[in-house]
Amino acid sequence: MKNKTKAFTRLLTIMDELREQCPWDKKQTLESLRYLTIEEMYELSDAILEKDMNEIKKELGDLLLHIVFYARIASETNDFDIADVINDICEKLIHRHPHIYGDVKVKDEVEVKKNWEKLKMKEGKKSVLEGVPKSLPAIVKSFRIQEKVRGIGFDWDNKTQVWDKVLEELEELKVEVEKGDKNRIESEFGDLLFSLTNYSRFIDVNPEDALERTNKRFIKRFQIMEKLIKKENISLDQMNLEQMDVYWNQAKEIYSLEKEID
Numbered sequence: 001m002k003n004k005t006k007a008f009t010r011l012l013t014i015m016d017e018l019r020e021q022c023p024w025d026k027k028q029t030l031e032s033l034r035y036l037t038i039e040e041m042y043e044l045s046d047a048i049l050e051k052d053m054n055e056i057k058k059e060l061g062d063l064l065l066h067i068v069f070y071a072r073i074a075s076e077t078n079d080f081d082i083a084d085v086i087n088d089i090c091e092k093l094i095h096r097h098p099h100i101y102g103d104v105k106v107k108d109e110v111e112v113k114k115n116w117e118k119l120k121m122k123e124g125k126k127s128v129l130e131g132v133p134k135s136l137p138a139i140v141k142s143f144r145i146q147e148k149v150r151g152i153g154f155d156w157d158n159k160t161q162v163w164d165k166v167l168e169e170l171e172e173l174k175v176e177v178e179k180g181d182k183n184r185i186e187s188e189f190g191d192l193l194f195s196l197t198n199y200s201r202f203i204d205v206n207p208e209d210a211l212e213r214t215n216k217r218f219i220k221r222f223q224i225m226e227k228l229i230k231k232e233n234i235s236l237d238q239m240n241l242e243q244m245d246v247y248w249n250q251a252k253e254i255y256s257l258e259k260e261i262d
Helices: 002-021 023-027 030-049 053-075 082-095 109-122 138-150 159-179 182-202 207-231 241-261
Strands: none
Touching: 002 023, 002 053, 030 053, 030 207, 053 082, 109 138, 138 182, 138 207, 159 182, 182 207, 207 241
16 A cells, blocks of 8 residues: 555656646646547557557556646646545445445345446436436447446346347338438437347447457458458459458458467
8 A cells, every 4th residue: 555655646746747847738728638538548448458458557547647637737726636536536435335335235236236326316416317428439328328227227127128129120220221211211220229239238248349349350350451462462442342352251361360379
């Protein structure tokens, strides 16, 4: 604990020095840091998906710096400081974990989540969905919405019911595609994505992580395909899909072998 306190104090001291002496750090505001923080979050997400522990450590450090930076800026206007930030989250954690710091009994993590949502409503929240950020990416937001309503018991009983709903939405999409109404097609496509996201919870898959891993896999395979084609002194724009597919299958095999070696 002593080493952790010393390390955190060192960071706070450096932040103070940078804010007072560095021309760039002096100019920063809450607003100017915002987009940089979002970028850092995505970099952390990439590192987690890659299971790169060294990069995760670095990105966590960058995020921690941002938190300290925000608090330092706020302290200059006497709104709050880092101690207020830390004490507030400590109080929240204690309050929302009565099964640890009180006499409430729970049997599993599902009951923990239900208690969490009930406590938030008692704290003055007007809606269970009030805490879902508006700017979240759509799939992440969909997943969080479904987790939130599950916390108060608004959920399917089993994955078979959810899969039936996915198939139902797929059929409805097919009907609208045949009719050709763009607005209805978009609406039904959204319903299908929402249902698939819902199903992901029942099979313990995070849809955002799954899609991002697919994105990364596709990028790596496509880049391997490009290299194979380049070695043959052929231009992609001069090939048809059937020709590309030959190299695509080769790229998939090479990618699989590289994954096995890793």
